[in-house]
Amino acid sequence: MSTAYDVTIVGGGVMGCAAAFELASRGVRTLVLERSVPGAEASSAAAGMLGAQVESHAPGPFVDLCVASRDRFSSWAARLREVSGIDVEHRVCGITAAAFDRAELDKMEAHAAWQREAGLRAVPLRASEVRAIEPDLAADVIGGISFPDDARVDPPRLLKALRISAEKSGASFRTGAVVRKVAGDGARSSGVVLESGETIESAHVVLAAGSWSTLVGGTTLAPDAIRPARGQIVELQLAVPFQRGIVVGSKCYVSPRDDGRVLIGSTLEFVGFERGVTAGAVRDLLTSATRMLPRLEAADLGRVWSSFRPYTANEMPFIGPSPIENLWLATGHYRNGILLSPITAEIIAALIAGEAPPIDPSPFRAPA
Ligand code: GLY
Numbered sequence: 001m002s003t004a005y006d007v008t009i010v011g012g013g014v015m016g017c018a019a020a021f022e023l024a025s026r027g028v029r030t031l032v033l034e035r036s037v038p039g040a041e042a043s044s045a046a047a048g049m050l051g052a053q054v055e056s057h058a059p060g061p062f063v064d065l066c067v068a069s070r071d072r073f074s075s076w077a078a079r080l081r082e083v084s085g086i087d088v089e090h091r092v093c094g095i096t097a098a099a100f101d102r103a104e105l106d107k108m109e110a111h112a113a114w115q116r117e118a119g120l121r122a123v124p125l126r127a128s129e130v131r132a133i134e135p136d137l138a139a140d141v142i143g144g145i146s147f148p149d150d151a152r153v154d155p156p157r158l159l160k161a162l163r164i165s166a167e168k169s170g171a172s173f174r175t176g177a178v179v180r181k182v183a184g185d186g187a188r189s190s191g192v193v194l195e196s197g198e199t200i201e202s203a204h205v206v207l208a209a210g211s212w213s214t215l216v217g218g219t220t221l222a223p224d225a226i227r228p229a230r231g232q233i234v235e236l237q238l239a240v241p242f243q244r245g246i247v248v249g250s251k252c253y254v255s256p257r258d259d260g261r262v263l264i265g266s267t268l269e270f271v272g273f274e275r276g277v278t279a280g281a282v283r284d285l286l287t288s289a290t291r292m293l294p295r296l297e298a299a300d301l302g303r304v305w306s307s308f309r310p311y312t313a314n315e316m317p318f319i320g321p322s323p324i325e326n327l328w329l330a331t332g333h334y335r336n337g338i339l340l341s342p343i344t345a346e347i348i349a350a351l352i353a354g355e356a357p358p359i360d361p362s363p364f365r366a367p368a
Contacts, residue, residue, distance in 0.1 A: 005031045005172075007352060008192050008202040010179045010216055011209035012038035014155070014337050015330045017162035018345035019206055021080075024169035026349055031200065032166070033177040033192065035212075039159030042210055045307030046338050047233060047255045047263040048158070050151040054095045054248055055335060057111075059118045061363040062316050066336060067120065068359055069343035073151060076342045083168055086161035089154035089258055093245035096125075096134050098144040098292055104250050105143050112145045121148055136242050136295045152246055152255055155338055162341075181217030182207070188325040189218075204352050207322075208330040210337070211273070211308040220323045221366060226332045228273055228308035231266035232281045234289075235302035238262060242295060251288035254296070261302060264289040270311075277304045309334050313367075319344050320351060320361035328352065329366055 007023055009016045012034025023030045032038065049055070050073060052066035077090035099105035112122035123146040130144040131137050167173065178195040182205055191201040207213055211228035214221045243256040255263045267281045282304055290296045312318065312332040317340060322329050328351060330344050347357040 005029045005200070005202040007031070007204045007206060008033060008200055009206045009208055010192060011207070011212070011331075012163070012173060012175070013041055013208065013210050014039070014043035014159060014162065014341045015210070015333065015344055016206070016208035017159060017166055018341040019208060019330055019348045020166035020171040021162055021169060022345040022349040023352065024166055024171035026353060027170070028349070028352065030166070030171040031202065032171060032173045033179055033194075033200070034173065034175050035178040037175050038163045038173060039156070042307040042309055042337060044156045044159050045233065045305055046155045047253065047265045048153045048155045048338055049095070049246055049253060049255050050153060050339050051095055051147075051246070051248070051253075052339060053115055053120055053122060053147040053150050054097055056115075059114055061360075063118065065343060065359055065364070066339055069340045070149070070151060072342040072346075073153065077153070080158075080161040080165050084161040084164035086157055086164065088158045088161050090151060091153075091258075092149065092151045093256075094133070094146060094148040095150035095246040095248055096130060096144055096146050097248045098130055098134070098137055098141050100138070100141060100249070100291075102142070108145045122146070123148065134244060134247055134293075136293050137247065138292060138294055141292075150246070153338060154257060158338065158341075179209075179216050182219055182324065182327055184218065184324065184327075186218075186324070189327040204326045204328060206328045206330055206348055210331060210333070211310040213310065213331040218324075219327065220368065225312065225366060226318075227270065227311045229311040229334065230269040230271050230274070230276075230306050230308055232269075232277050232285070232304065232306045233263055233265045234282055234285045234304050236262045236264065236296060236299035237302045238296075238299045243293065247292055249288060249292045252285050252292075254289050254293060262296065262299060273308065275306055277306055309337070317344070317364055318366040319347055319364040320357075322366060323368055332366070
């Protein structure tokens, strides 16, 4: 069987689904190929922290990309709700970084200083001020920083809304489709070849396979250009939610949900594709979270899980053209996949349409 599409997207995670929605909304005939089910991997397992500021470490194009993407979420969430009927639980709840010793606070204040110079809101807080924002922080908190514009979203809802919206806009999805390689003559892509041997022709291919991207043949990515970085998450359930926003400490972050669930993340481990939740990680996450927010000790223990972030050597994503003509990259988003999904999708859709992208993607080229 051979079907011609304008664009084939390899990977049905948040990046693939977002690009499909954006492309299909422009009338582009789009097919998403997913080896499992859309959103089965890192995308749905993420905590949903839209920490454009709290998770950026220096001024430059990366923080600009993160902020531009975060700031698209309000209108994106409204659009997704209109098309899919799903509320992705986007909340501009703010993120509070809480310090419990002088060294932590000094680091946070330096972080806030460059952000303010870059024109971003990062508000230094005394102990009383930090507890006024998050009253359940432990009494010995000494200060912190408020990032009032950082936000959160619910990743499983986001994935569901994106898939439904992409399909309603005309995109097709094939599950259980393992892509062996990008087809073509090595200079220009002409589609993809599946493990089954089937070739799917398309004018363009978008590689959005996250941690699995380098397993797809026929690209110029080095085998270790993207590596899985495992993250473990512990979920708690509170009868009555108490946190206002996300709280970040030096050893974990604590992200609330509207229904009283609280997600505590996350480890950072290079263990290949070995799934697993370890006793030590759960202990450390619970110790750090309850140290910051003692009321969590009374919460019910919920699920625990792990997933793989697509790590790159410079911790920046690969977005835009590749050395192979008509093969586009939307991968390697490491800790920021959910956050960067709207801007990545917009950039890819614009480039494929031959339009100027909303942000210059040249700092996010993959190494040749
Ligand atoms: N962005 C949070 C994480 O990757 O753990």
